[in-house]
Amino acid sequence: MIRRKSDGIVYVDRELCVGCKACIIACPWDVPQWDDSQGTVMKCDLCMDRVDEGKRPACVTACTTQALEFVAPNTRSKKTREEHGQKILMKKALK
Numbered sequence: 001m002i003r004r005k006s007d008g009i010v011y012v013d014r015e016l017c018v019g020c021k022a023c024i025i026a027c028p029w030d031v032p033q034w035d036d037s038q039g040t041v042m043k044c045d046l047c048m049d050r051v052d053e054g055k056r057p058a059c060v061t062a063c064t065t066q067a068l069e070f071v072a073p074n075t076r077s078k079k080t081r082e083e084h085g086q087k088i089l090m091k092k093a094l095k
């Protein structure tokens with residue numbers, strides 16, 4: 001399991017994975033999944049091959065309602081915090 005220094009994307013190097021499943025046990029979000037056909041773990045790699053070409057992940061591009069967004073983690077959490085803060089302020093203002 002490797003974390004890219006350039007952008008933090010975590011992916012499985014299937015050449016190196018020995019199938020010990022330690023990551024499956026460790027991950028609290030059940031992200032790593034067992035691939036029986038390969039005898040290795042697999043997980044979403046945010047379509048890093050597409051990202052490297054300047055494209056958005058395939059699922060983000062394909063989503064018909066734009067429910068998916070591809071942003072840097074800190075950007076998203078900052079936006080989420082700001083939106084949550086605005087909602088709280090609006091609720092207080094309406095009281």
Ligand code: SF4
Pocket residue numbers: 001012016017018019020021022023024032040041
């Ligand atoms: S199963 Fe998970 S922890 Fe074990 S070698 Fe493969 S990626 Fe690493």
Ligand code: SF4
Pocket residue numbers: 043044045046047057058059060
């Ligand atoms: S399509 Fe979406 S869920 Fe599938 S690997 Fe790409 S980013 Fe991950």
